Amino acid sequence: MVVTILVVSAVxxxxxxxxxxxxxxxxxxxYADKATSGSFISPYNVIKDTINIEDGIISGELINTENRVLFIFEIHILINNSVRIRINEKNPLKPRYDRVKYWSLIQEPSxxxxxxxxxxxxKDMFTSLSFGIDRNHKVIIYHTPFHIELLINDVPIIxxxxxxxxxxxxLRKKDDPVNKPELVIQPDINAEEAEIQTEEEKEEKQEEGLWEETFNGKIDSKPNGPESIGLDISFPGFGHVYGxxxxxxxxSLKETRGGDGGYNDPYRLYNLDVFEYDLDSPTALYGSIPFMLAHRKGASAAILWLNAAETWIDIVKSKDDKSFLGFGKATPSTHTHWFSESGIIDVFAFLGPTTSDIFEQxxxxxxxxxxxxxxxxxxxxCRWNYLNQRDVAEVDAGFDENDIPYDVIWLDIEHTDGKKYFTWDKTKFSDPEKMQKDIGRKGRKMVTIVDPHVKRDDxxxxYxxxxxxxxxxxxxxxKAFDGWCWPGSSVYPDWTNPKAQDWFxxxxxxxxxxxxTEYLFIWNDMNEPAVFSGPEITAPKDLIHYEGWEHRNLHNLFGMxxxxxxxxxxxxxxxPNHRPFVLSRSFFVGSQRFGxxxxGDNFAKWDHLAASSPMLLTIGISGIPFSGADVGGFFGNPEPELLVRWYQTGAFQPFFRGHAHIDTKRREPWLFGEPYTSYIRDAIRQRYILLPFWYTLFQEASTNxxxxxxxxxxxxxxxxxxxxxxxxxxxxxxxxxxxxTSQGQTSTEVYFAGKDIxxxxxxxxxxxxSGKVRVDVLMNKIPVFLRGGSIIPRRQRFRRSSLAMYSDPFTLIVALNKKGEATGTLYLDDGKSYEYQKGHYIYRxxxxxxxxxxxxxxxxxxxxxxENNYIRSNKFIKIERIIILGIDKLPKKIIGYYNDLIDDKKELEFKIxxxxxxxxxxxxxxxxxxxxxxxN
Amino acid sequence: MCLDGSATIPYESINDDYCDCADGSDEPGTSACPNGKFYCTNAGHIPSYISSKLVNDGVCEPECCDGSDEYDGKIECPNICEKVGAEHRKLAEQLAKKRAEGARIKREYIQHGEKLKIQLESELNRLKNVLESAKIKVSEREVALKKAQEKEEKEEKGKVESTTKDQVRIQKYREKIRTLQEREERLRDQVNTLLDILKNMKKDHNPNYHDMAVKTAIKGYDELVEEYESEMEENMEFDQEGEIDEDEIIEEASQVPEIDMSPPSLSERISDAFLTLYNDFLETFGLSEYVIHKSERQFSKSSSGGKSKEVIAAFDAYDKAEEEKKNIENDLEEINKKLAKDYGTKREFAKLDDECFNHDAGEYTYTVCMFGKATQKSNKDHASTHLGYFKKWIGAESKGDYKYYTAQLYDHGTRCWNGPDRSVKLYLECDTENKILSVTEPEKCEYIIKMTTPAICPENVEGNKNKKSNHEEL
Structure with missing residues (x-):
């Protein structure tokens, strides 16, 4: 008998x-524990004569030999080196939720x-199929028991x-005795002390939570009973998984079944408004993307577990895994176990082979x-909250007076009349249109908040x-669900209802x-959804959505x-349409299409600044490249040094916004005096200088x-x-x-990979x-390095907003590599409309x-x-400066010419x-x- | 040659949209230099220099009313100098008028302040004399009282027996009951203070903090209030039986045999236990300074029984003299305080001392009583919150700075839940009227109030006009 002792660390x-x-x-x-113990054999078998292969789909039936329940499985060989596996009950009591695909996929994959x-x-034992142009990919479906392997060049990948x-x-009926789920008992890990359970207690434990669950006094009625799905997915030979x-x-994700440095709970995906969240934790936060990337030298692979119900993922790694060919030695492998509360199994495997292939797939x-x-x-x-029109004007003027560029000023919930979104507190904002036009006149924008709850007010x-x-x-x-949020008693429109979408x-x-006005854009907060009066501060799972679906099926996609x-x-x-700007706190598979x-609500602490990098990197490789963390930290008051470091870091993260809780001290960039104001000004200006480079990266992210x-x-x-x-x-x-990311740092170690300059x-x-090099650190900047071989476009004139730089000339930084070569790109368009989709842009x-x-x-x-409208109206944008680094032989003369005017060569002025x-x-x-x- | 002499550049490099000079002097007509200055002629208005970074940025600068800052064709900036110039002149005129009127009123204030000072000083002198005679009176009566007491003592020696034990006991009970009543009243006050604190906590707490300690406290409060209210109903019935008559009780008490007074009664023990808890609570929430002093008040006033009429009369006379003296001392203190108050370089703010100004900001009405206190009153339920007492002038570091008398600090207002003591910064602007312009709370519980007053208008209008009118109001 195994007995675990509970360790609690969360705040x-x-x-x-x-x-x-x-x-x-x-x-x-x-179930997993039982499966790992000794003589267990999975009861799911393929029924041989049901297998059919047609149009890239292998389909067939499975039987659970213990209760004779039948399932349908489908394996789709997709274009783009991807495979899809779908499993559902053959004859469910009622349909299981399979609508996630409509929200997350842009189309039914081919x-x-x-x-x-x-x-x-x-052939009796397995079905095998080779795919890919070279037919070097293979899927093998083993029949007894049912399991699947994906191989490249006969090496198992997933x-x-x-x-x-x-x-x-x-799905089963409550009173049907044969339909008790096949369960094993997990030792009660709640037990503070070791205790031995009797058989009766085990029996009781087994029944507990099948048809009703209670947490913190809140009851989940669970009318459908147990309906979870689970599957293990392994990445043989892969030591690292991400996402x-x-x-x-x-x-690089940690193990979750204890062990050295591992967590005791699985990673949880369940969108929640977590107040003052902990660092270094597998607990759930505001968004969920069930996408995992595995990487090793020479190969990358990934999976998407397309399910929007509450999902948990266990990860363990093995050092010496003999079950896979070619990796008999100390090659580590990663084994994962995914389970969701409801829905069907709909898993995508992306076979790379490189990470960039996977991002594209x-x-x-x-x-x-x-x-x-x-x-x-x-x-x-941003701040919760700029108080009134005058405050907004003063903060706006503060940026100009202090020569700091910025683009958008934000209004949090207090701008509304009683937290009724789409309204204004007219005592504070008597003329919002004028306010926006005053901001807009300088090339800037405003954002107001619109949350998903609606005040119950006739x-x-x-409402x-x-x-x-x-x-x-x-x-x-x-009855219409009544929950408590900022306005007090509120209702929640069902955003999964097409009628609600059309209306909204x-x-x-x-x-x-x-x-x-056209200068106003939007911010969606609390869309997990946050329900102060609900279980875990969110919506009860037994709420009813469009077409009668229970909330539990779609919780994680609701915010999206x-x-x-x-x-x-x-x-x-x-x-004509303009591109939207909507920031969201909750997210799911596909959110990248919307903004x-x-x-969320981080802390003005050094460790939260440090945590922002792995969090944003993880979100970025999981399909959402446009993300950021509140600069300065939402809760608490940052000391000036921390604030400066946060601006310096934020300037090099995709979404760059300062934000603060209502109870914090004011912290607009100039409020700490010199030298801090200058440090922050420099950090923000670096961002603006590099905007052409960032914008080009955004364009490329939007296509690959x-x-x-x-x-x-x-x-x-x-x-x-x-x-x-x-x-x-x-x-x-x-x-x-x-x-x-720590106080008083005067030097740091930077890892310079490869043989690059x-x-x-x-x-x-x-x-x-090269390799690990200790570099000095000053207070006025964080270490940033140009990698040899790259060309970076910049706009170096200090302006007050990005729009004010619209026709400024470019400076190109050419950082040569060892071979004396470098490449780079520059993408430009009107920055606003969809004209670029018709070809009206410059891409160099x-x-x-x-x-x-x-x-x-x-x-x-x-x-x-x-006929290119963008080029026609921006003909005269020029290069004002080219800086070449690392040149071997210094030139005696530099000659420039347009390729279509090859006879008109000009000598260019330069300085060495x-x-x-x-x-x-x-x-x-x-x-x-x-x-x-x-x-020369 | 660059203006700073840092480099020599060819003539073609001037205004060629490339920055060559560190001081930006080679590009006065473009945006190439980060530190350059662009000159706007603004014919019909006042010429101005704007920062180079505002040239050709797609925005028509108000400072460049002739539209010359945008010339690359991205945007058309019309020449509006005539209109702007006219408006400017009109405004400048209005401003000058306002300042002149402000200065006139201020001169009145100064006169008032000086007159008041003289009045106070003469009153001070008068009171000092009065105090001297009051002191003499006190010492005379003290002597008389002593004499009367000595006389009584002698007479009393002979008839000790006549004072019955009962009388002593009754006297003791009388005292005891008074103490208990006072104590009960005190506790009632404290309970009400506590209930108010909790009520405010319930009202003001931030539901975004899912803080179980706060939520539990609120729940506990709700239960307590419910219980308290039902108890009050019961007590009402009890109270209807009428006021407790002290003498009646004493009468009854005199029939009762001797009571051992030494161990504390049950009610005393309960209230002691309550007091301990209560003090702990205050400590935990950092509220001691608001409430604790109440419990320290001493009500006991020594008086022993059985005094003769003469003694009592002498005592009263002494008391009266003592009180007179105290009153005079208080008045003196008041005057000294007023004289010591910092009413500005020329006592121009004396006029405003204790004047109160209101501002209705929708949800709340704010009141500032100059040199006194600031308050916030809810327009819904008239609940009033103390925002702070006048502390000092804060317009500048030193009194020498003319800005010193342009802002005041009011602090030590009611403490915010989960925050600091409330405080107010009052910023003053010159105008002909004393009027609050705006109240904001840029950070939780730190209020900024802007107010106009003639008291800070420049007295010498001519001297200041040119320098200030340009940028202050435009």
Missing amino acids: KPQDFRTCAQTSFCRRNRA NTLEYTENSING TFNNRGFFNFEH IPEHTTTL YGSLTGFTALPQSFAIGYHQ NYYI KEAKDLDILIKDKDG VKKFAFDQYEGS AFHAATSQGLINRTN PIWT GMPIIRPMFVVFPDNEETFAMEDQYFVGNSLLVKPI YYDYYTFKKVQG KFNFTSGKFTSTSLNNDQVQND SKDIVIIRNPKLLISNDWTIEFV
């Missing part, structure tokens, strides 16, 4: 359920016909049910990040309309949202459905899914030293950033040495090789240059200081192809 463990307090988690973990059925040896954890709780945000854990399925308006990647100034038009349309979420008794989208029209409607509302309000997300900030292992996939690195990262492939980003000096490729520097077009052929060449004002137009030659 407020009582508010949120642990695995032991969650009956389906207990059952599936117990099957490939590039496959060959493998004959024939042992396996399913090899450990026999597959557990599909079929499954949102948690405050390490980039995942993005092709769930959508790439939406290209934001260009202001969205500037600096955002005089509130939003009345939602009630009249009958689109409110119902409680289990069929219209609410953002300028004539509907009183006091809104709200985000989607808001985003569409902003698109539709103008004609950025942030990491590459994260904008990238973990070291993504940039150096064959360097094992980088695989768990999370305290330094890359912006694109060019800038290496090392945030400073690195240059200090600020001084352009070459870094001496810069290339430096053999003393020749060229700019050539990457535009596709949608429109000719003279040490090994840096600065070309002065070449005046070359950004939109044209040109060449610069270096003559």
Whole structure:
């Protein structure tokens, strides 16, 4: 008998359920324990003669030999080197939830016909199929017991049910005695002291939570009884797995069944409004993406567990796994166990083989990040709350007086009349349109908050309309669900109802949202949803949604459905459409299509600053590249040094917003005096100087899914030293950033991977040495390095907003590698409309090789240059400066010419200081192809 | 040559949209230099320099009313100098008028302040004399009282027996009952204070903090209130039987045989236990300073029984003289305080001392009584919150700075739940009227009140006009 002793570490463990307090988690973990013990054999077998292979789909039936329940499985061989596995009951008592795909996938994925059925040896025992153009990928379905292996060149990459954890709780009637779930007992880990359980107690434990569960006095009525699904998925030969945000854990995920440094609870995915969250924890936060990436030298693979119910993931690693060919030695393997409370099994496997392939494969399925308006990647100034119109004007003026650029000022919940979103507290904001126009006149924007709860107030038009349309979420008794949030008693429109979506989208029209202008954008908070009076501060699971589905089935996608409607509302309000900007706190698979997300209510503490990097890196590789953490920390008052360090880090994270709780001291960038104001000004200006570089990365992310900030292992996939690195990262492939996350630091260790040359980003000096190098740290900046081989476009004129830089000239930084080469890209468009989709943009490729520097077009052929509206109205944007680093032979002469005017060569002015060449004002137009030659 | 002499550049490099000079002097007409200055002629208005970074940024600068800052074709900035100039002149005129009127009123204030000072000083002198005679009176009566007491003592020696034990006991009970009544009243006050604190906590607590300690406290409070109210109902019935007559009880008590007074009664023990808990509570929530002093008040006043009429009369006379003296001393103190108050360089704020100004800000009405206290009153339930007492002038570090007398601090207001003591910074602007312009709470419980007053208007209007009018109001 195994007896575990409970260890509790969380600050407020009582508010949120642990695995032991969650009956389906207990059952599936117990099932896994039974499966790992000795003689267990998985009871699920393929019924041989049901197997059918057609149009890239292998389908068939499974039987649970213990209770004779039948299941249908389908294995889809998809284009893009991906495989989909679906399993559902053959004859469920009633349909199981299978609507997640409509929210998360951009379309039903296509099957490939590039496959060959493998004959024939042992056809009774397994079914095998080769796929891919070279047919070097293989799927093998073993029949008895049922398990699946995915192989590349006959090396297993991902396996399913090899450990026999597959557990599909079929729907049943409560009083049907034969239909008790097959359960094993997990020792009561709640027991403070070791105690031996009797058989009766075990029996009782087994029954507990099947048809009703209680937590903190709140009852989940569970009318459908147990309906969980579970499956083990292993990555043989892979020592590291990443992803499954949102948690405050390490980039390379930890083990979850105890052991050295491991957690005791599984990683939990269940969108929650967690107050003052803990660091280094597997507990759930605001968003959920059941996507996991495995990586080793030479291969990457990933899976998407497409399920929006509460989900837990156990991870264990083995050092010596003999069950897989070719990895008999000390190669580590990672074994995961996924289980969700309801729904069906719908899993995607992405076979890479590189990480960038996987990002593309995942993005092709769930959508790439939406290209934001260009202001969205500037600096955002937020606070709960700017008090009134005058306060807004004063903060806005403060930026100008202190010469600090910014793009957006935000209004939190206090701007509303009694927390009724879409209204204004007119005593504080008497003329919101004028306020927005005053801000907008300077090229800036505003954001107001719109939350998903609706105040129960018959005089509130939003409430009345939602009630009249009958689109409110119902409680289990069929009444409109009443929950408590900011306005007090509130209702929650059902964002999964198409009628609610259609209605809400219209609410953002300028004539509907009183006091809104084209300068106004939106922020969705509390969309997990937060329900102060609910279990775990969220919605009860037995609430009823559209088409009668229980909330438990779709909890994790609910926030995204709200985000989607808001985003569409902003698109539709103008004609022609403009790109939306909507920040969301809750997120799910596909949220990247609707806008950025942030990491919620963090703390003004050094360790929270440090935690922001692994959190954002993880979210980025899980399909949402546009994310940020509140600069300065939401709760508490940062000391000036921490605030400065946070700005310096935030300037190199995708979404860059200062935000603070209502109880904190004011902390606008200039309030701490010198030298801090200058430090913060410098940090924000660095962001603005690099906006062309960031914008180009956003454009590329929107077409190929590459994260904008990238973990070291993504940039150096064959360097094992980088695989768990999370305290330094890359912006694109060019800038290496090392945030400073502790007080009084005067030096830090930076890891310079590979044989590349690195240059200090600020001084352009070459870094001496490679591998781990100790570098000095000053208070006015964090270490940032240019990787040799890259070309970075910058705009160096100090302006007050991104829009004010619209036609500024460019400076190109050319950082040569050892071979004296470098490349880079630059993407430009109007930063606002969808014209770019019709070809109205500039996309340049810069290339430096053999003393020749060229700019050539990457535009596709949608429109000719003279019909390209963006080029036509921005013809005169020029290059004002080119800085070349690391040049071997200093030039005697530099000649430039347009490629279509090859006879009109001009000598360019330049200056040399040490090994840096600065070309002065070449005046070359950004939109044209040109060449610069270096003559020795 | 750059203006700072840092470099020599060819003529073509001037205004070629590339920054060559560290001081930005080679690009006065473009945005190329980060520290450059762009000159706007603004014909019809006042010429101005704007920062280079505002050139060709797609925004028409108000400082450049001739529209010359935007010339790259991105945006058309019309020349509005004529209109702006006219408006400016009109405003400047109004401002000058306002300042002149403000200065006139201020001169009145100064006169008032000086007059008041003289009055106070003469009153001070008068009171000092009065105090001297009051002191003499006190010592005379003290002597008379002593004499009367000595006389009585002698007479009493002969008839000790006549004072019965009962009388002593009754006297003791009388005292005991008075003490108990006072104590009960005190406790009742404290309970009410506590209930108020909890009530406010319930009202003001932040539901976003899922703080179980607070939630439990609120729940406990709700239960207590319910219980308390039902108890009150019962007590009402009891109370209807009428007021307790002290003498009646004493009468009854005199029939009762001797009671041992030494061990504390049950009720005393309960209230002691309650007091301990109560003090712990105050300590925990940091409230001691608000309430504890009440329990320290001493009510006992020594008086022994059985005094003769003469003694009592002498005692009363002495008491009266003593009281007179105290009153005079208090008045003196008041005057000294007023004289010591910092009413500005020329006592121009003396006029405003204790003047109260209200501002209705929708949810609340704010009141500032100058040099006194600031309060916030709810317009819904008229619950009043103390925001702080006048502490000092804070317009600048030193009195020498002319800004010193432009802002006041009021602090040590009621403490915020989960926050600091409330405080107010009062900022003053010159105008002809004393009026609160705005009240804001930029940080929790730290209020900023802006107010106009003639008391800070520049006296010498001519001297200040040119320098200030330009940027202050535009």
